Amino acid sequence: MLIYIYLIAITAEAMSGALAAGRRNMDMFGVAMIAFITALGGGTVRDMLLGNFPVGWTQHPSYIYLTIGAGLFTMLVARFMHHLYKVFLILDAMGLIAFTVIGCNVALQLDYSPPVIVMAGMITGIFGGILRDILCQRVPVVLRHELYASVSMLVAMLYLTLHDMGVDQDITLLASFGFGLALRLAAIRWSWSLPVFSYQPGRWE
Amino acid sequence: MLIYIYLIAITAEAMSGALAAGRRNMDMFGVAMIAFITALGGGTVRDMLLGNFPVGWTQHPSYIYLTIGAGLFTMLVARFMHHLYKVFLILDAMGLIAFTVIGCNVALQLDYSPPVIVMAGMITGIFGGILRDILCQRVPVVLRHELYASVSMLVAMLYLTLHDMGVDQDITLLASFGFGLALRLAAIRWSWSLPVFSYQPGRWE
C-alpha cells in the first residue's frame, strides 16, 4: 500500500514544484527539472547523507518519467488547479507522511540511532521542498511558518516508537497516517503555527 | 583528445564563474571559490550522487590549481573579455558537450540504466552553473531560458545511442560534438528557446 501512496506523493510534489517554477517563468526544461528535484530531492539528499548507494530513484527509471511527466502536465492544467485546492492539500499531506515513513525505514535498515532515524524521515519529507525553494530563490517556506516540518518530526517519532514496541507494521502505518493527516489538516484548518523568532541586527553584524 | 577539451572546458567554466562572482563584488577568495565550483561542481554532484568515490578532482590536484588560477586570471583580463565574446561562447558550448560525454561515461562504467546515464551527463553539464547561480543569488539561468540544458540532454541521448549500437568511440565522439556544437550555436544564433511556463499564484498559495 505504501508504494501506491508514494507514487501519488511524488506526483503531487512534482506538481507543486512545477507551479513554483511557473511563478519564476521558467521554461519547459526548468519546470521538468524542478518537478523532478522537488519530488525526489528529499530522498536523494537522505541517501547521499546516509551513504545509501545506489540512490533510490536511480534504480527506478519510472520515477524519473513520472515526476517529469507530472511537471509538464501541470503546465497544461495549471489554470484549473485552484479548483482542486483542497484535494491538493490532502495529497500533499499524505505525501509528507509517506516520505517521512519511507525515510525512517531506510535509516532503520542501515542501523542508525533513533535521532538519526527521525532526521532521515524529516529530510525525506521536507528537503525536496527546500531544494525547490532554493532553486526558485525563496526563503524555504517550511522554515518560516506553518506546522509542516513539525508534523514530519512527530510522525517520525510516532512511527519509530510503535516500531520499537513491536506493533504490527500495518497498524503502525495506519496510526502514523491517521495521526499525521489529522494533525496537518487541523494545522491548516485552524492556522496553527510555531512561535516566530524576529531578530533585528545590531551594530555587531 | 577528450582530456584536452575537458581542460579547456573547465578553464572556460571557471572564467564564467569568476565573472558571475565579479558581478556580486566578491573578493579574490570568493572569485577563486566560485570559479572552482562552477568548473568542477557538476562532476562533484554527479560523483556524490552515483556513489562514485573518490570524487574526480580529488585525484587530480592540477584541476584545483587550473580552475582557481583561471578564476584569478579573469580578474585581470575581465575588461578585455567582451572582445572575446564569440570565442567564449564556443568554448562554453564545447565545455557543455565535453562535460556531458564525460558524465555519461562515468555512469556507463558504473552500470547504471540509460535514463540515469543521460541524467548523469546532464548533471555534469549543467550543475556547475546551477551551483554558481545559487551562490551568486540568481535564479539558475539554465532553468529559465535558452537551449542549453536541452542540448546537454540531446547530446547525452545521441552519445548513448551510438555507444549502444557499437559505433566506434572516435566517431561517436565526433558525432556528439558535431551535433551538439551545431545545435547550441544555432540556438544562440536564432535565439531558439523552449516554451515558458508563467504561473500567477492564486489565493491558495
Next chain:
Amino acid sequence: MLIYIYLIAITAEAMSGALAAGRRNMDMFGVAMIAFITALGGGTVRDMLLGNFPVGWTQHPSYIYLTIGAGLFTMLVARFMHHLYKVFLILDAMGLIAFTVIGCNVALQLDYSPPVIVMAGMITGIFGGILRDILCQRVPVVLRHELYASVSMLVAMLYLTLHDMGVDQDITLLASFGFGLALRLAAIRWSWSLPVFSYQPGRWE
C-alpha cells in the same frame, strides 16, 4: 582538548545560525534547523564529498541535541547578545580554526593529497556558514569580504606543514590556534580584506 573546543565551536556556530534565521523571521523549527545546519553542515559536506561514511554527527546524537538546543536558547537571549559581541567573535574564530584542523585530520586519515586536505579543512570551516546564507537568501558572507576563509586556508596549510614535518601534535595544534586566532583577530581589528573584483556585465551576458 580539541573536542572541548569543538563543542564550544558548534555551539557558537549554531547561535550564529539562529540569529541569521531570526533576521528572516523564521519559526522555532526553522531556527533549530538553521542552527543545526550552520554548526554541522560543513563537516557533513566534507564527509559526503570525501566518501567518509557514516557522516560524523550521525554517530554522535548529542551533537544534534546540542546544536538544536543552542539555537532555541538563542531565541531567548538574543536581545542580550550584543553585550557579548567580543566574546562571540573570539568563539567564532576558535570555531573556525577547530573546524579547519578537524577537517584536515579527516582527509589525512583517508590518505588524500595535500591540496585536498587543505580544501577539506576549509570546507569544514566555512561551508556551514555558506549553507546558512543560502537558506537565508544572502550572498554568502565569506565569499564577499573579510579575512575569514583565507584564515581557514592558511591554518590548514600551517597545520599540514607541521604535521608533515613530524612536529609533536600538541605543539602543532597550539601553533595553529595561536597563528589562526592572531590573524583572524588582527583582520577584524584593522579591517584587513582582500581585493574585491567588481565586474559590470556588458552586452554579452
